[in-house]
Amino acid sequence: xxxxxxxxxxxxxxxxxxxxxxxxxxxxxxxxxxxxxxxxxxxx
Numbered sequence: 001x002x003x004x005x006x007x008x009x010x011x012x013x014x015x016x017x018x019x020x021x022x023x024x025x026x027x028x029x030x031x032x033x034x035x036x037x038x039x040x041x042x043x044x
Contacts, residue, residue: 003018015038
């Protein structure tokens, strides 16, 4: 497992989130996970 720090822009604000991913996951998959995490936490 690898730990990535990703910055996601949502509704004009930039959020930082950490993503745990395997070495097999693509950059697109990791970015999608990060976006989903930010939406879960901040969009509700």
